[in-house]
Amino acid sequence: MSDDPFREARQRLERGDYGQVLRSLEPLVASYPPASPDGAQLQLLMATAWMGQGNTVRAMACCRQVKRCSDATLRAQARDLLEVLEAPALERPRHWSLTLPDLGEAEPVAGRLQQLASRRRRQRRPPPPPPPPVGPTRPPLGFAAVALALLLLTVLLGGCGAVHAELTFHSPGRLQVGERLVRDPAAVATPWEQALLEALRQAGLRPTAPERPGVDHLVGPVLPAGAALQQLGETITEAGRLAGLDLPAPRLQWEERNWLVGVRQHLVIGVDLRRADPLPGADFSLDLSPLAPAAVRLATPRSAVPLAVDRGVRWPLQLGADNRLDVHCWRWNPLGLGALAIGVALLLALLLARLRQQLGFGLPQLPA
Incomplete structure (x- = not known):
């Protein structure tokens, strides 16, 4: 038996087969509690696969389960990954990108070149000034954070x-x-x-x-x-x-x-x-x-x-x-309530008979 029970899942994760990774690890969740080192590694692998599929909520749930693990190194890895998943959305500055015009409304390139050539032949004009400088191009981290926040909000509102x-x-x-x-x-x-x-x-x-x-x-x-x-x-x-x-x-x-x-x-x-x-x-x-x-x-x-x-x-x-x-x-208890009602009725009948005897009517007699 291999020392690493999740070697096959790690190899599939390196190849980007996130669906196969989840299908191979989900049956093992009951056998490896998250509090154990093997269970914590399993939860971290599943969190990475959920991130690869874009399911941030389930990735965060896997990371939270690792917080109870006895291994401090695995807890630190889960905490770092959870901080990345819970990072707030960043506003993208406007100078990070350029706004391109609609190509459908632009003039044909060939016709535009012919007009420029004819104008240059009729009149020599100085070259146009260079376009205004723009800000440095950087990776779109702000857009990625906004997209991640929108995805998280969609999943939370989609059903709990x-x-x-x-x-x-x-x-x-x-x-x-x-x-x-x-x-x-x-x-x-x-x-x-x-x-x-x-x-x-x-x-x-x-x-x-x-x-x-x-x-x-x-x-x-x-x-x-x-x-x-x-x-x-x-x-x-x-x-x-x-x-x-x-x-x-x-x-x-x-x-x-x-x-x-x-x-x-x-x-x-x-x-x-x-x-x-x-x-x-x-x-x-x-x-x-x-x-x-x-x-x-x-x-x-x-x-x-x-x-x-x-x-x-x-x-x-x-x-x-x-x-x-x-x-x-x-x-x-219906039987107990019925017995209580019968007892109360019998007591009331005895009291009425006693009152009739005291008034001089005697005891009730059967008809002759």
Whole structure:
């Protein structure tokens, strides 16, 4: 086996075969985490290939993942490359270029030469003065920076990816975990999204019927609350690991009390994303359904918003912050509510019979 697992990709990169480089490296993303030296080299090779194809946003995402690598040299290379990609647009001075006239409006060259020759034969005139000097010719760095900024703006406005974790409440003590990945229908899934989908399948989540192009929806089985919350925490940790982030374990607390007429549930979720750098265009959230908005007692740093379709709420997560959610809700028991209603009706009937006896009417009698 060769000492360099990416030798073939480097040779293709030198030949300019950027598409073949990406196709050969994307399947290896899950095997080489960005925090390792080999994974960092893989991300740098993919960033160079994305730059060759003009996809600056994905090249920047690859460079950011290398920032968590233990090798200082590779981190320095990723930081230098990221500074080049994030360089601001420069204004091009007007004296750097010349404005040429429209050739369609210019006179034919042969006719122009004949007119000049006839004029010189009729009258000798002094030669015209030389044209005004122009500025020195330099490489069009300003134009390249402007084009790069326009390309970045186009990609960001063309569609942003979103990852929505789902937590569905079933019968008391039973929860179901799901994941929904949304992207531009015309875009191809990134290596991180492909690796995350594979990790979710290995965790027991199964894809559902396709809803629309650009949406991948996976759901897990209905599990006891403790097992479902453990599965949710593992998916969040795995998503951070695939992105090259060493995130703390999510804080998940579940409390449930049965009061016969209903079950009182208390859920606390804490996701510390202070080590994750903000990523423009990224959208991460947790959907809880069915759940009334009034059940959310605390949601920081971003508030939960209601979902009309699933009768639930969506809690957006913020990168670079410590996110916390506190939920209190009741799950009513129809059998317990019916027993309570029967008991209240029986008590009311006894009170009315007691009042009738005190008024002197005696106990109710059957008709003769």
